[in-house]
Amino acid sequence: MLLEKASSVLKRISHAAMRVDRSPDEIELVAVTKTVPPERIQEAIDAGLRIFGENKVQEAVQKIDYFSELGTIRWYFIGPLQKNKAKKAVELFDLIESVDSLELARRISTYAVELNKIQPVHIQVKLGGEETKHGVLPGEVDRLVDEVWDLPNVEIRGLMTIPPYYEEPEGARPHFRRLREIRDSLCNRGYAIRGLSMGMSHDFEIAIQEGATEVRVGTDLFGRR
Ligand SMILES: *Cc1c(COP(=O)(O)O)cnc(C)c1O
Numbered sequence: 001m002l003l004e005k006a007s008s009v010l011k012r013i014s015h016a017a018m019r020v021d022r023s024p025d026e027i028e029l030v031a032v033t034k035t036v037p038p039e040r041i042q043e044a045i046d047a048g049l050r051i052f053g054e055n056k057v058q059e060a061v062q063k064i065d066y067f068s069e070l071g072t073i074r075w076y077f078i079g080p081l082q083k084n085k086a087k088k089a090v091e092l093f094d095l096i097e098s099v100d101s102l103e104l105a106r107r108i109s110t111y112a113v114e115l116n117k118i119q120p121v122h123i124q125v126k127l128g129g130e131e132t133k134h135g136v137l138p139g140e141v142d143r144l145v146d147e148v149w150d151l152p153n154v155e156i157r158g159l160m161t162i163p164p165y166y167e168e169p170e171g172a173r174p175h176f177r178r179l180r181e182i183r184d185s186l187c188n189r190g191y192a193i194r195g196l197s198m199g200m201s202h203d204f205e206i207a208i209q210e211g212a213t214e215v216r217v218g219t220d221l222f223g224r225r
Contacts, residue, residue, distance in 0.1 A: 002040065005221050006031075006047040013215065016205040027208060030076055030197075032218030034059065035225045038066045044221065045073065053097075053216050055079025057088050064092050078160070078197075078216060080134050087111045090119050097122040097160040097197055100136045105148040112153035120157045122197055123148070125182060127175040128164040135161065141182055145191060158195015158213065159183050169203035176210035183211075 014024040031044050032053040041052065041063060053076045054060035060075065067073050077093040086107040089096055099105050099121045112119040123144060126135030136144050141159075148156055159182060163175035176198050186193050199207025201220035208215065218225065 002043040002221065003047040006044065006049055009217055009220055012205060013208065016208040020209050022208070026213055028214040030078070030214055030216045031221050032078065032200075032216050033063065033222070034079075034218065036218075036222050038063055040222060041067070045070070049221075050074060051076060053078040053218075057081070057085040057092070060092060061088070076216075083107055090115060090117065095120045095122065095157065098124045098134065099148065100124045100126075100134055100144075102144060102147050105144075105151055105154060109151035109154045118153050118155055120155050121148070122158045122160040122195060123156060124160045124162075125179060127161050127178055138178065138182055141186070142189070145186060145193070149191065156191070156193055158193055158197055160195075160197035162200075163198075163203075165202070169206050172203045173206050173210060176207045176212065180211040 013027055013029060017024040017027055028051055030051045030053040031049045033041050034055045050072055051074045055078050064075050074094040075092060076095040076097055077089050078097045081089055081098050081104060083104055086104060090108055090111040096108060108119055123141060124135040125141055126137055145156060148154060159179055161179045163172045166172055179198055180196055183193060183196055195213050196211050197214040198212045199215040201217050204215035204217060
């Protein structure tokens with residue numbers, strides 16, 4: 001059953017990519033496993049999925065430990081990160097997607113130096129006003145990127161956003177486009193930042209049309225939480 005869901009999501013990713021002349025290989029599928037127990041994650045691994053997203057450090061600890069012998073699995077942190085959990089997050093995650101303040105980035109940097117690790121991060125951008133709580137405002141991205149770029153052992157790989165929910169997925173398109181424009185303007189300022197983490201079960205096809213390099217899918221793989 002999970003195998004069917006995974007193939008269906010992968011097929012939708014391919015179709016969306018091909019419609020806009022993109023290669024499906026440019027797009028990572030992150031299977032969002034918050035609230036999903038290890039047995040079901042194992043099914044996802046059996047179905048060929050390799051990248052998993054968690055939004056709570058505490059919940060992720062045991063799962064990551066459970067699968068630690070399988071060297072090929074990658075774990076992305078996609079939830080709001082409390083500063084006192086930053087150290088654990090650096091220990092555990094291949095990518096931290098929710099950096100939205102210099103203070104948090106500094107903590108990550110400090111622990112990454114201690115652990116002798118280069119920590120890939122995304123900058124989370126708040127689009128669409130009040131409804132989304134976390135993320136840096138578009139007007140503040142340039143400054144945050146300037147500051148975080150210079151921190152040791154932190155590598156900005158991309159931008160991430162969670163747009164407001166729209167009944168009609170098309171509603172999210174302007175936000176996805178905006179994130180891409182922000183990314184492009186960073187590139188024009190000389191930053192080699194490529195990643196665009198945007199799109200969830202409801203709207204990832206639109207996000208792919210607007211340039212997503214990573215989609216985060218929970219419900220369409222594991223069912224309603
Ligand atoms: C839960 C979650 C997702 C997955 O959402 P679905 O609608 O279940 O696909 C993606 N991104 C973040 C940050 C999440 O918290």
